[in-house]
Amino acid sequence: MSEARRFVVQRHRARRLHYDFRLELDGVLVSWAVPKGPTLDPKARRGAYHVEDHALDHAGFEGRIPAGKYGRGDVIVWDNGTWEPREGDDPAAALAAGELHFDVYGVKLHGRFVLKRTSGDDWLLLHKGDEHAVPGWDAEDHPLSVLSGRTNDEV
Template sequence: MSLEDYSRKRSFEKTPEPKPAPVPSLPPSNRFYVQRHHARRLHYDFRLEIGGTLKSWAVPKGPTLDPAEKRLAVMVEDHPLEYGDFEGNIPAGNYGAGSVMVWDRGAYELLGDKTVEQQLERGDLKFRLHGQKLRGEFALVRMKNRGKGNEWLLLKKKDVAAQPGWDAEKFSRSTL
């Protein structure tokens, strides 16, 4: 997925969403964002800063700290870095119309000996989150033999941050 896909789906004169800016030549900072997006259906957009963009997955039931729960995560188009702190209402008639709230944000650290690009290509991305709500080890694992290859699972690993029964909807405030 690319920023061209993001731009093609939007009319920037009609929506407050940010336009992609030129990719800065700064070193990557490994930021992550989770946005609660009440569009046609409520879902959470999970975003990792990778290669100067925000790689993005739509998580219908939201992330969890419960390692017993597997969450479907559908890879969607990349978003510009500026989108990470976007909150507001996307007007009706526009792609993704509805309210967007920054539900969590922070940094992530890659786990394992492969680069983030290698892990993405392999379909097995392992990382530790340092967020305001989400903490600890997670994995994004691409589901094999499913559709277009954009269906992944977001998994919480068993660690000190794990909390059985944890529900994202109990924590509905913005982190901005």
């Protein structure tokens, strides 16, 4: 088994609602904006847009980013836990090659996921058809923070 690393998903209401999907790798949180949120539905294909890396201490951030600041809006920690790459894979090399298979062990999300680059900074986030798959599963049906139990309206 490889070393488990942290992952966090933050529900972020900025100009548009999206979910920031972040994986700890090489001392930073490698990040993707996922407009429709992650899912456990193996038939759903979620667009994921690679954005700038974030510092590890950002993993626990909840609150409001003021107007005029990059990323303005309210943020909750929608899910968190650990992740590990598919056995035998080097995650940095897999990301550079454009396809990372990994398992997450979160409060809401579980099982095998794949991040697959389609072009440039555009990726797809997919859940594999494993024992954790749930057809029709939608992130919006699970709106509470795993840290505080609050919604975005309450932060």
